Structure formats: structure tokens, C-alpha cells
Amino acid sequence: MASEATTIKAGDREVRISSPSRVLWPEPGITKLQLAEYLVAVGDAFVRANGDRPVSLQRFPEGIEGEQFFSKNPPKGAPDYVRSVPVVYPSARSHPQLVIDEIAAAVWAVQMNTITFHPWPSRAENSDNPDQLRIDLDPQPGTDFTDAVAAALELRAVLNEAGLTAFIKTSGNRGLHVFAPIEPTHEFLDVRHAVIAASRELERRMPDAVTTAWWKEERGERIFADFNQANRDRTMAGAYSPRPLPHAPVSAPLEWSELEAADPREFTVLTMPARLAATGDPWEHFGDEPGTIDTLLGWWQRDLDNGLGELPFPPDYPKMPGEPPRVQPSRAKKD
Secondary structure (H helix, E strand, O other), X not given: OOOOOEEEEEOOEEEEEOOOOOEEEOOOOEEHHHHHHHHHHOXXXXXXXXXXXXXXXXXXXXXOOOOOEEEOOOOOOOOOOOEEEXXXXXXXXXXXXXXOOOHHHHHHHHHXXXXXXXXXXXXHHHOOOOOEEXXXXXXXXXXXHHHHHHHHHXXXXXXXXXXXXXXXXXXXXXXXXXXXXXXXXXXXXXXXXXXXXXXXXXXXXXXXXXXXOOOHHHOOOOEEEEHHHXXXXXXXXXXXXXXXXXXXXXXXXXXXXXXXXXXXXXXXXXXXXXXXXXXXXXXXXXXXXXXXXXXXHHHHHXXXXXXXXXXXXXXXXXXXXXXXXXXXXXXXXXX
């Protein structure tokens, strides 16, 4: 029986796609080949946003309704144009992670059943020092995308006061991701503290709408500024990366001027190539003028002096200096 496999041109390379008719998103009927074609269509913008960074692959061998897993080590059989770099995890162990240098590498990752790409906030050759400050604005039950928009607009002002230029993209779901380019001169813990300082300032300005409470029982109907996404080995879906949701959305960079009227459901694998061709890439000049986190670290120290200490780390992290107890407040009261 003849193989169904085909090839697709990705830049200067031909990349083999096996099972090209396999349906990854049943609702719109998007196939593996169509996903590869999508990445080729947005290739320049995708590589500009996600390239030259360690990246984790979220893989779905049977489509979004089947089992999934994350690949941190490069999958076996990588072609010679797909490289990797060693990175250090919170456990202090070091492992290689794949790096995308050209769109053919991303298309090969699709051949390996990748749907979502999770790039680190640091560059491949300086993976310990982020060059992106990232804040995930995550709607909680009772809130929606409109609430995240209001928080993002105020966060933009906060970061501007700290000397940073903010960029915005949809998460691909209900939330928003606010990024700012920074000089890669501080390691992850410092950048985490800068993120906490910015998030606390946002919370002070919008106390009824935004929270930094780590425990869900304390968040209420507010947008959660997820500071823990700033930790080492914590990543967000990359710009233009598809998401494993029924309508095949992508994490879409936006101009700030279009944010309030935006509908995140409109940015999908099927619609994004035409949008990008018509409007250009809102993040094309993302890294042109990186700032520093010095002002935010000053705010962090100010909050420490005023009694606001460290916040909880993710549960799989080693116990960190100054960290409060890792126990739900309601359970702690019972104990």
C-alpha cells in the first residue's frame, strides 16, 4: 500500500509530512498538512517571535481530543538543521532543548505532532538571563476577556512608568499576555521579582479587578496576574502558536489600538495568515529598544521594606528562600 506521506516546502527546505490528512481539530476539520501550511504562511513572524530560544513542544499524536505530552528534550530523529542547547531546570539538572532557527524546524515539529510551541523568555546562548518580561493576565470564573483588556491597558501604563515598552497578544484562550523586551542582564529570580512588583502595582490600582493571590480560593472574580509564569522553565504559548482548543485559535499579537475591539475567537489557524498579510506583524519591532528592570526591582525592594515578602513558587519547585508556606489558607487555618 502506497504511503500517504507528502512533502511541503518550508523556506529553502522540503519537509516530509506523514499522515497529512490526519485531522487535528475535528470541529473545523483542520489537518496536519494544513497546520504545516499555516506555519509556512506565518513563518517570518513566527520565527522572529519564537526563534533562537529554547522551546518546549506540546504534542498531540492523535489530535487535540487525544492524549498529549510535552517534549523538552528534542525528539529523536531530528534533522541536521534542528539544533538544541543545554538549559538548567529548577532542579539544577541540565538538559538540551530544541531551538527553532528557521520555519522548517517548526514544520518538522508539526511532523512530530506538535500543536503548541512554548518558547523560553531567554535566548539560546544566554538561557539563564531572560530578555523578555512576561505577565499572564488570566481571567478567573466570573470574569472574561473584556476584564483582561481593562487590566492589560492599566498594566501597559504601569510598565511605561517603569521605563518599559509593553506589547500585547491574546493567549489563544480567554486571557492576555503582556510582554516587554528587557536587557538580558538579570537572572530568572530577579525578573520574577520585577514581575511581582509590576503585578502588585497593578493590583493596587485595580484592587476590585486584579489579584496576585496564588491560591484560587482567594482570587474571587478578578483577573489573576500570574507571576509564576516568570519562573525558570515556565513558558507561555508563543506568538502565532496554535492552541489545542476546538476552534483552532492562535496566540495573536495585536496593536494596542485594536485591543478593546478585538475578539480572540477570530484569530485562528484559518484566519491568521490573511490577517498577517493584510496588517503586518504588530511585533515586528519587538526587540528594537529593550529596557531594564531596574525601576521594577526598586519597587520590589520598596514593597519588601513595607512588609510585602516573597510569594509562593510552583509546587514542583524546591523550597525557595523567603517563600511562605505552601498550604492553602483554608487548610492552614484548620491545622
